[in-house]
Amino acid sequence: MPHYHNLICTQCYFERVPPARAQLGYKTCLTCGETDAKRVRHTIAPLNKSNYMLFTDPELLKQLNPKRTT
């Protein structure tokens, strides 16, 4: 088990990531997560709709797309 309970938000480095949220793959607190969700709404991967929520995390998107051009 990863040490989810000590995760700090990777955006504000101030709030902790709620454990339930961290287990879903999020690395941001609720506040930053809300902001992120709005910002990446148009970049959701066109995959299985049941996995929709998983792809709102920019880090996950990077992992899914190893051919990124940056």
Ligand SMILES: [Zn+2]
């Ligand atoms: Zn935050």
